[in-house]
Amino acid sequence: MTLPDLSNTERTRHRRIREQGRTDRGDLFEVLSAGFVCHLGVVVDGAPMVVPTVYGYDESSLFFHGSVASRSLTQPASEVCVTVTHVDGLVLSRSVFEHGVNYRSAMIYGRPQVLTGDALLAGLRVLTEHCAPGQWDYARRPSRKELAATTLLALPLAEASVKVRSGPPTDAAEGDDLLPDGTPRWAGVRPLTPLWSPLEPDPALPPSTPIPPHLLLR
């Protein structure tokens, strides 16, 4: 299936630092695939509220829990902005003004829909498998009572803005290459990467509980 490019609306058009803008849907999926926590923005009584929460996604929707921002998302079809950001490093330029961050980020705008019935179960599976692959089949599945206590939202992946900055500083030719004493001024990047550590078993487990293979693979 070929999906259209990301929409180019007034608020997703790339204005500032346009060379960092991306318009391809594949760029959006790359950003979404690299993380599992987003920042959900909603408007409550006219003021912004930004809440971190887990997400999952398929080809057309982003899934996240509505309970984290319940005060606002109880209104049907409130507008949201969901932002996913990966910080890849510090850009240590020759001048303070040119300092910055290597990053990949996606901002998705829209009105999420509350899922029910089979769509709720399918969405929960997508969210769980994105955050913790293999756990949908291994952990105990949601009961009817738990499903009734779950508000899952689906936000269309239709109106989005993706931005990426990578690589070294770009101020080599701006006359700041020497320190006051005449020696060259160092410039470069300090990369930052999230690192998974070894699993920590729940102390309440029986001592010889086997670790399932799907948790060993990552």
Place this chain on the structure above:
Amino acid sequence: MTLPDLSNTERTRHRRIREQGRTDRGDLFEVLSAGFVCHLGVVVDGAPMVVPTVYGYDESSLFFHGSVASRSLTQPASEVCVTVTHVDGLVLSRSVFEHGVNYRSAMIYGRPQVLTGDALLAGLRVLTEHCAPGQWDYARRPSRKELAATTLLALPLAEASVKVRSGPPTDAAEGDDLLPDGTPRWAGVRPLTPLWSPLEPDPALPPSTPIPPHLLLR
């Protein structure tokens, strides 16, 4: 100087999962000290917008650039919500419903003020030294022209909500401890930590450019 506890307003009172709430100002500073990128939420034409941006802070204010959300923050004293989140790991519980994330987060609400003159320079220094310690004295400082092109905002650290979740899953006693075949079901935490990698020099540097000591220390 003793600072008061964080305010307890309608929107910062801990409602959901209250045991994760923190009210001490020291908890706020611990969250702020552990990162340098926040998510800034603003309201634009009645809809939320969430933008990642760098920050710094002192005892009473959070500093960040206004240009990232210029369309909204040109209105004087617009309300914002700034959220800083550290994802510390996945909580792999016995049931899907109990899955979650170990995290530390702070949400700060308020109306930021645009800084000018000496306050602008001081704020930029705080922001730069928080993100890239030592670079204020090493990199070329902002020129008058660059300062004129910089919109720096100060948000009071007055109305804030801090939440922390740590430790193993908590569903050991809920009857999900066995797999259908009768063997114990594994549960625990997969920790996640940001890791700094070795510095990458700008390829445009002269080959023997010395790395300054302040960049070697971290």
